[in-house]
Amino acid sequence: MKKLLVLSAVALLTLSSCVSKKDFLALEEKQKSTQDLLNSATVKLNKCLADEAAASARILEINQRLKDAKDALTDLKSSNKALIETSQGMTVLTTQGAKNLEKSLESIREKELKISRLQDALTKKDSVTLALVTSLKKEVGLNDEDIEINVEKSVVFISLSDKLLFTTGSYNISPRANVILGKVATVINGKPNFEAMVEGHTDNVAYSKGVLLDNWDLSVKRSTAIVRALQELGVKPEQLIAAGRGDHLPLVANNSPTNRAINRRTKIYILPKIDQFYEMIETEMKNLSQEE
Incomplete structure (x- = not known):
């Protein structure tokens, strides 16, 4: 310039x-x-x-800005893809979760049904037991302190003192015993689906007489004597069971004449034939145990 x-x-x-x-x-x-x-x-x-x-x-x-936008778009696409994959995974999980929940609910419903059936069975069993106790108390009576009617482990029994049934060291039934056994036979005969198990008990004083070797022999011999008496009173033999405990299941210590007299007794168990209830209970309890 x-x-x-x-x-x-x-x-x-x-x-x-x-x-x-x-x-x-x-x-x-x-x-x-x-x-x-x-x-x-x-x-x-x-x-x-x-x-x-x-x-x-x-x-x-x-x-x-265009580059930033492209980068942002790339990130957005990547995020969107991840979200789609996660959503698909969640759908699978949700579907599986729904199936698992349905299975759990079905299992709960089955268990509730089984528990209900168990409760029904136990209720029926308790009803039978209560009815049996009422019937026995009505027939046998409660005026004698040497007679006990009770429930042991949901089983009804009559416990009779030794002095009501036999003389000391004998297995011959007394006339008074026949009166009591007649009332027991009336109850059993009225319930053909019941069984009666007679269980003899002695004290621990050593015993040996004739063919009887010990107290165990004596307890069983007394049981068979009562079984025969009930049979003569009309009870079907297939309903009767004889058993003996000897002196091996005392109620009290055999340390006095009074206690030994308490231990000398005969128990008659009245067993209702409710096998269907017991079998159902055992089966259902086994099923519940396996499913847990």
Whole structure:
């Protein structure tokens, strides 16, 4: 630019010496106009350069935003894919969970049914036991302290003192015993689905007489004597069971005549034939145990 001005000045000086003042003024005016055009062009050029720089910066910013957007889109796609996979997995888990829940509910319903059946069976069994105790107490009576009617482990029994049934060291039944056994026979005969187990007990005083070797023999012999008496009173033999305990299951210590008299006794267990109830209870309890 400086060179141009210098050349213009030199040219003017050169021309001034060669041209008239009028031409010189015209040239000077033209030079001024050219200078104005040059200045205007320079300003526009600078503005264009500034606009270009701003546009370049804007393009860079847009490119960066576009890149960020692409990166964000990529992350979003990746997250969306993961969510879809998780959702599918959750669907599978939810379906499996629903199946497991249904199985659990079904198992609970089955157990509730089994428990209900067990309760029904036990209720029926308790009802039978209560009815039997009531019947025996009505027939046999409770006026004699040597007669006990009770329930032991859900089994009804009649306990008769030794002095009611036999003389000391004997297995022959007394006349008074026949009266009591007649009442027991009436109860058993009225319930053909029942059994009667006669169980003899002695004290620990050593015993040996004739074919009887010890107290165990004596206890069994007394049981068979009562079984025969009940049979003669009309009880079916298939309903009767004879058993003996000897002196091996005393109620009290055999340390006095009074205690030994207590231990000498005969128990008659009345056993209702409710095998279907017991079998059901055992089966259901086994099933419950296996399922837990």
